[in-house]
Amino acid sequence: MITLNHYLFLSALLFSIGTAGVFLRRNLITLLLSVEIMLNAVNLSFVAMGRFNGSVEGQIITFFVMTVAAAEAAVGLAIIIALFRHRETLSPDAFTSLKW
Amino acid sequence: MTFPLLTLTVFAPLLGALLLLVLPNQNGERNGLVRGIALGISLVVFALTLAVWRAFDGSSADFQLVERVPWIPAFGIDYHVGVDGISLWLVVLTGFLTPLALLSSWHGIEKKVKEFSFFILALETGMLGVFVSLDLFLFYIFWDAMLIPMYFLIGIWGYDQRVYAAVKFILYTMAGSVLMLIAIIGLAVIHAQATGQYSFNLLQLYQLTLDPKTQFWFFLAFALAFAIKVPLFPFHTWLPDAHVQAPTAGSVILAGVLLKMGTYGLIRFAFPLFPDAALQVAPYLGTLAVIGIVYGALVAMVQPDMKKLVAYSSVSHMGFIVLGICAANVQGMQGAIYQMLNHGISTGALFMIVGMLSDRRHTRQIAEYGGLKHVMPKLVAAFLIITLSSIAMPGLNGFIGEFLTLMGAYRWRPELAAVAATGVILSAVYMLWMFQRVNYGPLNNPKNKDLHDLEPREWAALGPTLVMAVVMGVAPNIFLTPMAPSVDRLVQRLHAQRPAYAKASAGTPAQARAVPLTTPKPLPATATTTSEQAAR
Amino acid sequence: MPTISFSLVFQLTLIGVVFFALLMSAAVLVYFERKISGWAQQRVGPNRVGPLGLLQPVADIVKLIFKEELRPKAADKLLFYLAPILSATTAFAAFAVIPFGPPTTFFGLLEKPVPLQVADLNVAVLVVFAITSMGIYGIVLAGWASNSKYSLLGGLRSSAQMVSYELAYGMSLASVLVIANSLSLRDIVDAQAGAWWLFHVLPVPKWYVFLAPVGFFIFFVAGIAETNRAPFDFPEAEQELVAGYHTEYSSMSFALFFLAEYVNMVVVSGVAVSLFLGGFYVPGLPDWLGPLWFLGKIAALLFFYIWMRWTLPRYRYDQLMDFGWKRLLPLSIVNLLVTAAGVLYWS
């Protein structure tokens, strides 16, 4: 039987993968994808919890999060393109004109 | 509502300064006019301070000319000003020294004269504000705000190392004062806990009963702020830099008034707000003061630079004042206050003289001078009077102050007084030695050959200080009488029985140590009532 | 429980039949496409292999199977092979939710009538939308993995084209949903059974095409673009891009793209029929022959598809994008709002 905890665990796992990706991956697009994975992990939580709570609110929230994720992706990609124009690379290590 | 004389006095300089700022002065073509207006404003302010003196009733210990307007009611913060016998003289001193400072920089300052005058006048507002504030918040505002013009005065118009000195000055002073800020807030909060409403009113906070631990920490916070300002050894290191690098006017005001704010703070705030902690810590403060006296004197002795010498002499002299305050008896307090005035006048004058010399020769090295009496006898005469005043020659002002201070200290702790007394001797040594090296001997240095003597402007700057040195030396009662009631009340407050404190601290180690320290010089009520005679 | 296992067997059979039918339809379509193109160009089309060239598709397939598989050295191996598989898989899957006949017991063979539909979902429209959108991945991946300029450009172009038309596609879908008030394709189809009597004499099928003709137009045009068919066949645009995204493909992987394209045509037609043309219902004709009517409608649409291809010239790419973004999209928004207002007004 799949319980709420299974979903939450999966969601936490995905979230961790996303978090780790942000820290470990060395490609701008992959970084962006990692963040999106994090958002989707949260979406999973929302849907699971909404179902567990017996309301559709969780799914509605997911809609909003999807929208936000899309907007974020659009802006993120635009910024990456802008960056790429300057350096012709997608490696975050190449961008050092500002010290971290 | 009565005429807001104090407010007018405090804000007149700022108002004048702002007016000055509007005056167009492109490339300094109207420097003379600017100087004149600034001097005029400062003289008006001086007149106002004299009016304050006139309006002051010397027989009362209360705060007078009080103005109180709610400012931030949510926090119990008022615009609350007033003077008593202690602050009155500092107000007058400020009014007295500012025009002199402006005069002393008449030719020394050539760049950005308008801004220079602006800052001096703004500074005056800050200083006056500090002395008349009866609300801790207001006090703190003036206390901190005053740093800004001083910072610019040192930083823009100072000598080579001016930036370093300016930054050191402001950081030292701020670092000390911010802890006081916490303590001030803490006081208000404790007041709120006790009475249900916030108050920064000094008079109300006097009534507060604090537990010993709080008192101790708060006193330390206050004392640190003031000790840095005084400056008490070992917090004095900013002073030589600031003094040496500051323009003459800055030095005059710094030595004449700003340092007094530290001792004034001890008298007005740190001691009466936390009397038990103060009396408990006083011996340590006193010890530091005495160390400062001797140390300052010794260091002054070996200075090749006149200005630095005077600066270190300030450390030494301010030690006397702190010692007098720590004695916490009528003589000590009166002596301290009197000495504050003396020091303001004599050190201010010394800085002016040094400034005049360095204006002419662009050096302050003692070795560069010698035999000046041959070329500028008038200056040397003035120099002599001021030197004697500074070393507490009887008949001049310094004597009265140091004598009272030492007397107070002796009644409290003879051993400290004894060590401090060596400082008197040492000061005679370094001052006279310096005087001798500069003014006597052969006129060896050819550059000194055609120095001109005092101009009328310089007379105008120096003359009043000479007069005051003599007046304060021969007729001290003019000054001591109005301050006596306030000093009496202060001393009473310090030694009053505070049952709540005794109860709260019964059996604590701190109390066990505090009792023997405070008991040797009990000043019972009978003693204090007769203190007026003692003061005379 | 025998019934359950029986229905499972039936379900599997159904899936198999649908799958096979789709496969066959592709083969048949290839044949007809060539035949019709022949007719359109006043020639005979395939006529050598088998009677009337009927075995031509078989010959094609056999040939393709035995062709040499070429993969450019610089290509991304995994993605290169994955792309056609993905295309084909999504093409098949999308058909799953389309109902092609009324519930039937197969002449009493079953105890309960079962729907002639692989999966009856209450969100069928979304599923169609989702799965057809996934087809883009196959094309993009193919273009990118080949590491060839023509492929990449073709892939990019076709994906840009597909996404451009997907908006209009989606909005015209929404206009049907407003009328039908359901996301289930079966509900939508069932709502189109029967007829209105215009002026009490003229029977008009209750098809949504009559309620939302503009929606149908948008849907079909967008559908053509979605399937990369002429006049929107840019990915292939032989004259410009050789063969677009599948330039580098040969043998079976090429065949799969081909297959996917034809199956997609069937799917789009199927969806169009379900949404706008009454699905398997024709007023006045017996419902139990529903699959037949359904097939007929699809065939008609498919014929239209092919007819268009050989009649209309190809758009220029910028015209295509302009048409999608600047004409079709606003039109579909207006259509949606008007439809919604109409529904609210008359309901």
Add this chain to the structure above:
Amino acid sequence: MMTDLQAIMPILIVTLTAIVTMVAESFQPKGERVPLGGLGLIGLTGAAIASVLLWGRDLTGFGVMRADNFALFIYVTLCVIGILTILFSGVVVDRERIPSGEYFALTLFGISGMMLMAGASDLLVIFLALEVMSLSVYVLTGIRRSSEAGAEAAFKYFLLGAFSSAFFLYGVAFTYGVVGSTRLDQVAATLASQVSGPSVMVILALAFLLVGFAFKVSAVPFHMWTPDAYEGAPTLVTGFMSTGVKAAAFAAFIRVFLSAFEPMHGEWAPIVSALAVATMVLGTTVGVAQGNVKRMLAYSSIAHGGYLLVGLVAANSVGKAGMLFYLASYGVTNVAAFGLMALLSTEDHPHDNVRDFAGLWYRRPTMAAAMTIFLLSLGGLPPTAGFVAKWYVFAAAVQEGYYGLAIIGVLTSVVSVYFYLRIVVMMYMSEDVAVDPAPAVPRSAMAGLALATGAIFYLGVVPTRVINLAVQSVQGLF
């Protein structure tokens, strides 16, 4: 419905203005220039007036927006920040070749997001507002396409911003899981009724929300993006985001942590105190080492975040009112300081090195004086707004017995004075006078500077009125 709309009227006005600005710019005839900044000014003024009119009415919009005094106070603050930004922008936008339509529209969109964030009483709406705000600001950061640093800053800001919003959202998810709703009042009710201590889920919710907010207010150790983003962004944008974003983020922070999560104050206060200490200490100490003024001010802004956190920890009415006052005074000051820097810069010369300020007083005494006032206010010296603000926050800490926090706060503010003074030293006390690249300052920008200076002194000398308003604002917070 009408009251619902009334409640969000200020936000509506700003959003509408933003849309109009965006569309107007794209429809303007070639060669002609629509005064887009003027549109923004009108809109923001309108929004501010609407906020004032709503004062004290405590309307609720659509169940998820509050137009309580707290929100309105922040609205007005944000409008003022926006007005100042636009006043400074006019000439700078042209000079630095920033696309003006996008710039103004995004600024306004950003403000609408900030306002939404301040007024939202639902975690989901806060999240959406956070994104509306953040996305605008990300783009603003990289709006100069020719600037590599800008693009880099935008990406770093974007990446960590998106990262943190994911954390925030995860926190929202956990809250939703526990409470079954994202409405703050229901969250508070549920948390208050927990008898047997908080569950793991609640702790997780708290932790994730805290991380999300900590990123947004750039609390150490979640501050990594701040210096880069501030340095790389166009100076005006830096000013805008260092104030607006901070104000909005703190507004939501206060609302979430002091109303919804108030029952758990005991749990989060130690953590936030630790954050506050780290933020104050690192912000000031690292700030000392910076040679780039924007970077320096970035660290200063981090430190200011620390002071605000002190107010949050104290969590009494003084602290909350103090934070509002702080946000207002800091906002005006900082936006003006950056605006002034922007006015002095040109396209190829950013005027952001400490050396660039050398001798400014001799070249442009008015600008130097104004900058001095701003810096003194940032440093918290009386009689400026910054002093009263700090006073208030520390008073709150002392009142609650957080002496340690207050002491660290005042000591670090002394350190911060050191680096503010470095600029002052350069302006007044440096002999080598840098070249002055920038042309004259237009009247609108001077008006902005005058407005800011006036506000700083007004808040510093007679703060009573604003403080009273702030006190009124936080009264309805619970």
Add this chain to the structure above:
Amino acid sequence: MDGWLPILLLMAFGFSFAAGNVFLSQFLGPRNPTAEKLAPYECGMPPVGDARERMSVRFYLVAMIFLLFDIEVAFLYPWAVALRELRWTGFVQILVFFLILLSGYAYVWRKGALDWNTQD
């Protein structure tokens, strides 16, 4: 879950058919690779440079605009189905939604993001 299984099954059918064919053709067809055969097709000329060059930014633009609009479409489906309950209120709300969307659309249009015939 029951409704979804058949779809998965159909997918599996499709997948195994496709994968199987691709797999089979590896064995059934001849294998005579030459360097020319393995080079990407460029009309018979030796290939020049790398294929993965930068493409016109318009493709990205279209992708992003699509992304945003497509998400808006996602909101339309629930609305479309629920329209009869939402009545005119829902209609007005979606109208406002569209107006906002259209202002963005107008902006994008005017800015030339939808034009393909201009050189970038």
